[in-house]
Amino acid sequence: MTAPALEARSLTRRFRDNVAADDVTFQVDFGEVVGLLGANGAGKTTTIRILAGLLPPTSGQAFLLGSPPSRASRRRLGYVPQGLGLYGDLTVRENLAFAASAFGVEPATLIDPLAGASDRIVSNLPLGLQRQLSFVTALQHDPEVLILDEPTSGVGALAAARLWDRIRDESDKGVGVLVSTHSMQEARQCDRLLLMFDGRIVGRGTESDIVAGMTTVEVAADSWSDAFSVLANDGLLVTLNGTKARVIDLAPADVEAKLREHGIEADVQVVPSTIDERMASLSIRAPAWKEDGSLSRVFPTPAS
Amino acid sequence: MRAMILKEFRELRRDRRTMAMIIVFPLLMLIIFGYAANFNVESIPTAILGPGAEQVAQQAPDLFDVTVVDSTGTSETAQTLLRDAEAQVAITTDTEPPTAFIDGSSLFAAGKAVGALGRLGDRITVDILFNPDLITSWVLVPALIGYILMFIGTVVTSIGLVRERENGTLEQLAVMPLSPVAVIVGKIAPYFILASIDMVIVTVLAMILFSIPFVGNVLLFGVGAAIFLFVVLGVGVLISTVSQTSGQAIQLAIFFLVPQILLSGMIFPIEAIPWGIRWLSYFMPLTYYTKISQGIMLRGAGLDSLWPAFVVLTVMAVFVFTGAVLRFRRDLTPHRVSEAPVQPEGAPA
Numbered sequence: 001m002t003a004p005a006l007e008a009r010s011l012t013r014r015f016r017d018n019v020a021a022d023d024v025t026f027q028v029d030f031g032e033v034v035g036l037l038g039a040n041g042a043g044k045t046t047t048i049r050i051l052a053g054l055l056p057p058t059s060g061q062a063f064l065l066g067s068p069p070s071r072a073s074r075r076r077l078g079y080v081p082q083g084l085g086l087y088g089d090l091t092v093r094e095n096l097a098f099a100a101s102a103f104g105v106e107p108a109t110l111i112d113p114l115a116g117a118s119d120r121i122v123s124n125l126p127l128g129l130q131r132q133l134s135f136v137t138a139l140q141h142d143p144e145v146l147i148l149d150e151p152t153s154g155v156g157a158l159a160a161a162r163l164w165d166r167i168r169d170e171s172d173k174g175v176g177v178l179v180s181t182h183s184m185q186e187a188r189q190c191d192r193l194l195l196m197f198d199g200r201i202v203g204r205g206t207e208s209d210i211v212a213g214m215t216t217v218e219v220a221a222d223s224w225s226d227a228f229s230v231l232a233n234d235g236l237l238v239t240l241n242g243t244k245a246r247v248i249d250l251a252p253a254d255v256e257a258k259l260r261e262h263g264i265e266a267d268v269q270v271v272p273s274t275i276d277e278r279m280a281s282l283s284i285r286a287p288a289w290k291e292d293g294s295l296s297r298v299f300p301t302p303a304s
Numbered sequence: 305m306r307a308m309i310l311k312e313f314r315e316l317r318r319d320r321r322t323m324a325m326i327i328v329f330p331l332l333m334l335i336i337f338g339y340a341a342n343f344n345v346e347s348i349p350t351a352i353l354g355p356g357a358e359q360v361a362q363q364a365p366d367l368f369d370v371t372v373v374d375s376t377g378t379s380e381t382a383q384t385l386l387r388d389a390e391a392q393v394a395i396t397t398d399t400e401p402p403t404a405f406i407d408g409s410s411l412f413a414a415g416k417a418v419g420a421l422g423r424l425g426d427r428i429t430v431d432i433l434f435n436p437d438l439i440t441s442w443v444l445v446p447a448l449i450g451y452i453l454m455f456i457g458t459v460v461t462s463i464g465l466v467r468e469r470e471n472g473t474l475e476q477l478a479v480m481p482l483s484p485v486a487v488i489v490g491k492i493a494p495y496f497i498l499a500s501i502d503m504v505i506v507t508v509l510a511m512i513l514f515s516i517p518f519v520g521n522v523l524l525f526g527v528g529a530a531i532f533l534f535v536v537l538g539v540g541v542l543i544s545t546v547s548q549t550s551g552q553a554i555q556l557a558i559f560f561l562v563p564q565i566l567l568s569g570m571i572f573p574i575e576a577i578p579w580g581i582r583w584l585s586y587f588m589p590l591t592y593y594t595k596i597s598q599g600i601m602l603r604g605a606g607l608d609s610l611w612p613a614f615v616v617l618t619v620m621a622v623f624v625f626t627g628a629v630l631r632f633r634r635d636l637t638p639h640r641v642s643e644a645p646v647q648p649e650g651a652p653a
Contacts, residue, residue, distance in 0.1 A: 049475075052479055053478075053479070054475055054478055054479065071481050071482075071483070072481075074479050074480070074481060075481040077479060079476070079479045081472055081475050081476065082472075083471065083472030083475075084472065085471075085472050085473050085475060085476030086471075086473070086476075087471070087473055088471060099476075099480070102480040102481065102482055103480065103481060104481075
């Protein structure tokens with residue numbers, strides 16, 4: 001049986017009394033794109049750094065291409081860190097040449113728009129181009145595994161779409177991809193999702209698997225702005241979907257009651273939550289769970 | 305404004321290194337300057353040579369600490385003793401009047417000796433060797449070469465390495481199939497080369513501009529500089545491993561550099577520093593480099609007299625460089641941390 005491209009077995013990492021990754025278990029197979037989803041501080045980067053061999057776990061095991069991360073296995077890894085890992089004082093061409101030389105391969109052939117900027121100093125390039133360069137640099141030695149830490153953070157929609165095309169191309173070639181993100185749009189591009197919260201994996205599967213069973217109250221009112229203001233001013237977590245307000249963590253009857261108090265008639269419906277709402281819900285409930293230690297009971301980790 | 309001042313104090317209180325710079329550093333400077341800033345040499349190692357040397361030794365004033373008495377010694381012996389830094393003054397009695405050879409590379413001791421012997425008038429002939437006009441730049445520049453090497457080795461190297469951490473490229477290096485040694489050597493080799501070029505430029509310019517002689521062996525001088533460079537480059541790497549930002553690296557480098565200016569014998573004669581502070585001099589690499597560079601450039605000293613300085617620098621190079629490589633290696637190839645539960649801060653062990 002072929003070992004998975006990446007595997008985390010009960011990974012835990014503590015920084016003093018803070019548990020950044022808590023009993024994290026999952027695997028990424030060849031040819032699939034797995035999204036590691038979570039808000040800032042959820043433990044995504046810590047998990048990624050352990051899998052890349054940049055950070056030792058306090059306990060548990062990380063496997064990269066079937067063995068603990070080593071110089072040999074990292075030769076087959078393409079890694080795009082959140083900070084890009086580019087030399088700002090070097091040109092595009094020089095950055096590529098350095099990485100290619102380190103991996104013992106020929107520098108990648110650039111295509112536009114990077115080709116047109118090949119002699120420009122990297123720190124003078126727009127962030128979108130820098131991210132593309134970081135991506136090309138990570139791919140030029142034909143890695144079998146890609147680890148991408150928020151690869152489209154801060155780039156425009158077009159550049160992000162181009163990067164995702166490349167990610168899909170790589171996975172189609174059989175490369176296993178682990179990509180961390182807090183963007184729901186990006187999450188939808190992944191074959192499988194892992195939702196992290198407070199260092200733990202609290203949901204896994206497709207988007208619908210992760211929000212399974214969780215509902216949101218959707219409010220359609222004649223004056224949607226009044227309805228939104230009333231609910232938001234009441235301290236509720238409200239979002240807008242077109243002209244409909246969406247309220248999480250409150251029963252439909254309670255929502256109706258609050259609106260009625262202010263003389264607002266509305267059509268209130270219970271609809272499936274989105275991943276965004278699932279994450280928001282986690283954040284709202286977190287303090288209470290942490291106090292009574294019941295996080296595992298509220299969100300038992302499903303079997304992989 | 306009050307909020308700004310309060311904010312600044314709160315930040316400073318938590319920035320221990322800056323607090324150390326503000327509080328500890330001035331105290332350190334006060335103590336070191338107070339004790340080290342002393343040009344007044346009170347004892348000069350002296351050799352008395354030739355017939356009647358023992359009698360002359362008994363009559364020598366207290367300033368001259370007679371360490372060698374040799375009734376068979378000649379003026380050649382005297383010059384050898386001064387070249388090998390076994391004495392700073394050598395008086396030969398085989399001439400009439402006797403001749404006092406003075407080591408001009410020991411600037412302050414020489415000045416004091418010239419003053420004391422000058423009072424004897426025609427009863428003694430004074431011959432100042434290696435730096436006849438007692439020119440300060442002749443003595444200072446060889447030490448300054450070491451200081452320049454030290455600056456490049458510690459400040460520039462540590463900033464170069466810390467910048468990798470600040471930019472996140474150190475992490476990228478760690479995932480590349482490069483061995484930690486290859487990363488370290490690849491990183492510091494350019495600084496080694498640049499520092500060596502700087503050394504050559506400064507040395508040649510000093511010879512041209514200040515007419516400083518270079519009477520010793522160039523190869524030996526180069527070897528000494530190379531060993532010294534390994535020490536200071538190692539210190540630079542060590543500083544980088546305990547610094548998260550360039551600012552922190554510069555702070556630490558200042559802590560390392562400034563005391564060496566004062567205690568290495570570069571400006572103040574080590575012999576004039578009280579033992580309470582002087583012992584620190586013997587832990588400073590610049591002390592030994594200064595001995596080597598002044599000895600070779602000005603006095604033409606060879607390995608037979610300079611070997612202790614070479615040995616100490618080599619030991620320092622091995623220890624510091626090994627420590628630096630190990631610490632840097634740890635940054636690049638993390639090991640498993642303790643499995644034991646981590647105690648919350650402040651909890652009893």
